[in-house]
Amino acid sequence: MPEATPPAAGPSRQTRSGSFATAQVQAGYVTGLAENTAVPSIHQSNGFEFSSLSEARDLFALRKDGNIYSRAANPTVLVFERRVAELEGGIGAAGVASGQAAVAVALLALAKQGEHIVAARQLYGGTVDLLQDTFADWGIEVTFVDQDDTAAWEAAVRPTTRALFAESISNPIAQVLDLGAVAAVARRAGVPLVIDNTVATPYLQRAKDFGADIVVHSATKFLGGHGTSLGGVVVDLGTFDFTADPGRWPQLTQTYPRVPDGSLVERFGEAGSPYIALVKTKYVHDLGPSLSAFNAFQLLQGLETLDLRMQRHTASALTVARFLESHPAVARVHHPGLDSSPWHANAQAYLPDGTSSVFAFDLHATGDADADFRLVEEVISRLRVVRLVANIGDARSLVAHPASMTHSHMSPAQLAEAYITPTTVRLSIGLEDPRDIVDDLCRALDGVSDVASDDAGAERQLAEAGSH
Ligand SMILES: Cc1ncc(COP(=O)(O)O)c(C=O)c1O
Incomplete structure (x- = not known):
């Protein structure tokens, strides 16, 4: 177990564009804006001015990427999203107001009324509240299993199951999940494995390397690291194929009313993440748990170290x-x-x-x-x-x-x-x-x-x- 001396850079600390240490300082931000700031700026603006009504129409119809209103997207938040996505090895991320919001929107985008989630019994108490109380009110059923009992995960899966959920290191007892075993159950069930990687962070564990499909964080904790700013993030690791069984995921594969003439897979499948588009354009947009630009800035400062x-x-x-x-x-x-x-x-x-x-x-x-x-x-x-x-x-x-x-x-x-x-x-x-x-x-x-x-x-x- 490494102690005081920094471990040598290993494969788990590589990202798409290079080493972890460089990505945590630089990923997601390219200077060259009019202001040329070396550090990403705090874009403290609710709205963004459109060059024309035609541009506004295209942005609202999701025909074009860009900023409309900070509840949906903000340039400072975008740098944070890109940076965490890179550190986790993902294809896209959604920054949200808290870890609680991240867990909620990540799962709501997968399971609706009448559907089912299998979750570990060993979770942060607020997540237990959300899953057993609020999700029950909304008709989403959750079966809790001992996270170490692979047979129990397997037995809990139903035809209506839409996700498996666990913490990679549980709060507060620090049980370490046998991620590979639970990922194998998720593969057999044909559903994504969603991992709360808050305590481990992508520095200590890239859940993707062991079969996770989606990662959530309370960025409030180690990512920010200084106890100043609430935040959360959902990362699509790009490993789960929602088109393999399209009938199961109509929210992604069938016509999405907010995209003209198409599904989210058709609109975002080639470049980007249809799942993250759903999280942002439906759940963050409709329920409103947006990450503020100021908090995103603070979280970026934390990520650098x-x-x-x-x-x-x-x-x-x-x-x-x-x-x-x-x-x-x-x-x-x-x-x-x-x-x-x-x-x-x-x-x-x-x-x-x-x-x-x-x-x-x-x-x-x-x-x-x-x-x-x-x-x-x-x-x-x-x-x-x-x-x-x-x-x-x-x-x-x-x-x-x-x-x-x-x-x-x-x-x-x-x-x-x-x-x-x-x-x-x-x-x-x-x-x-x-x-x-x-x-x-x-x-x-x-x-x-x-x-x-x-x-x-x-x-x-x-x-x-x-x-x-
Ligand atoms: C593992 C874990 N996940 C999620 C949360 C919720 O995060 P937040 O307090 O940012 O809403 C917490 C909070 O303690 C946590 O420990």
């Missing part, structure tokens, strides 16, 4: 995980870079350059819900460097308690299926000096050991600690 940040995030997180594993107040550490992790083999296969910096650990549970909550609260209250914030992928180290925060809408059974216990603590390790992060956690946990020694359950806790 993605590889450098991911190297530091990853190395520091592994250092912190190793420390936690050695601390008696900690029952278990869910970090796929550790030999003890059930997902270590998947991490080696799918994330050879590191496993990102979002992971979790469990304190020894007392079995009493109130006492467990107080225990977690006690630890978190002692932290000074690591901040209590509902976010991940920030330059700052952040802590959260999934059971009472990000995943609080899930039932006890759902939490258990996602391996989240009342004493699970999520960390997102930032870019500070890792020694300061370890010292901070050490101070907080040593305090717990003192509390535990006064506690009636101390003996049992120590016995448990000994068994790990």
Whole structure:
């Protein structure tokens, strides 16, 4: 596992136009505009002036590419879209207002009322809310399966299934998906595999290399990287052939009312992505979750240092995980870079350059819900460097308690299926000096050991600690 030294550029870090490090700084932007800015400008304009009414008519009819109105397209957003598409190895991308919007529009473009999605049980809590609550309201059924159970993925597929969905590294337990196995199920089912690659980022994993068809990101997290700007992106990796079974995908293969005399495949099939055209011209256009030019600019700034940040995030997180594993107040550490992790083999296969910096650990549970909550609260209250914030992928180290925060809408059974216990603590390790992060956690946990020694359950806790 690479730590402080940058890994040599490998094939996973190549893009269409060259190395990953160059693409993250330059892709998608060509200088030569009237202003000649070296850095992509913030095009803070709602609308764009047409040279003539004929031009406006052609643009509205999607006969011609160009800017109409920033809800649908914006030049700063376009640079961000092109850059992420290049880093993921895709053929097109749609920038949207948040990761939540990216998941929603990516799936809405595939499944409508009466159709079905198979999703992993181990997902960010907001995505679970979207799939089990809002999608249910809209008549889109979702079956949740254990992401490690390939037979369960296979068994859940129905004739009405239109997508498989999972996170490549799950939030908060950091299970590493066996992407190849799930991609094989998607191929047999004839539906696209949609991967939320937020935690891995294209630097640590190009999901396309392992059979994904569509990638979504909460760009709010590592892509932006500084905790300043919400954003999301949907990328078509260009691997799924919607024309192989055209009856299944009428939204792409049959006459599209917004294109004169044709389908999206006919209009965008040769150059571009009919799927991304659908996401933009229908779902972003109609529902309105557009990425602002200012946020796209901020996200582009973040992207320029993605590889450098991911190297530091990853190395520091592994250092912190190793420390936690050695601390008696900690029952278990869910970090796929550790030999003890059930997902270590998947991490080696799918994330050879590191496993990102979002992971979790469990304190020894007392079995009493109130006492467990107080225990977690006690630890978190002692932290000074690591901040209590509902976010991940920030330059700052952040802590959260999934059971009472990000995943609080899930039932006890759902939490258990996602391996989240009342004493699970999520960390997102930032870019500070890792020694300061370890010292901070050490101070907080040593305090717990003192509390535990006064506690009636101390003996049992120590016995448990000994068994790990
Ligand atoms: C894996 C993952 N996907 C999607 C989202 C939603 O992203 P956003 O907060 O940008 O809407 C999150 C948010 O935490 C996340 O962790």
